[in-house]
Amino acid sequence: MLKKFYKIIIVPYTLFLLYLMFLGMGRFQYDDNLLTVEPIISTINFIKGAISWKDIVIIVLGNIVMFVPFGFLGWVFPKLNDLKALLFSFISIIFIVEALQYFTRMGIFEIDDIILNTFGVYLGFLLRKFVEKRLGNWAV
Template identity: 75%
Template structure:
């Protein structure tokens, strides 16, 4: 039952997430192409220069939590049950999405986003394994 619901929901969810990445949450087109490639330091800088802890928590946790559902992709594509295959496919996809944000100037290419999003997928993969063992999916 869970797998059937997941198969129905994951496509609209992915489209919604792409909307958020490119158009939602007050997005606008930057004048310049922006890139942040120093892992962790840009997030620390963001935290230090943020006006509100609510924004910090929302953005950092959002970058993790919003990608947890992709840890369950093995339910649709059996090859992605393997963590290495899942992470390779996901990292390839998220790098493309970040590059599109860079080239369209509708966001910033950020290595920290890739790291946080990938951590979310990993947590989803762990949750998927737990769910399968607990409920015999």
């Protein structure tokens, strides 16, 4: 039952997430192509310069939590039941999305986003394994 619901909701969810990544949350086109390639440094600097904890939670935790559902992609694509295959596929795709943000100047290519998003997928994968173990056939 959960798998059926997931299969219905994942496409609109993905489209919503792409909207947020390119057009939502007050996005605008930058004058220059911007990138941050020093892992973790930009996130630490963001936290240091943040005006409020709300900003930190929305940006940092949001970059993790919003990608947890992609840890369940093995329910749609059986080859992605393998963690290595899932992470390789996801990192390849999120790299392309970040590159599109860079080339369209509708965002910043950030290594930290790739790291945080991938961590979210990993947590989703662990959650999926937990759900399958706990709920068994009900999850199917």
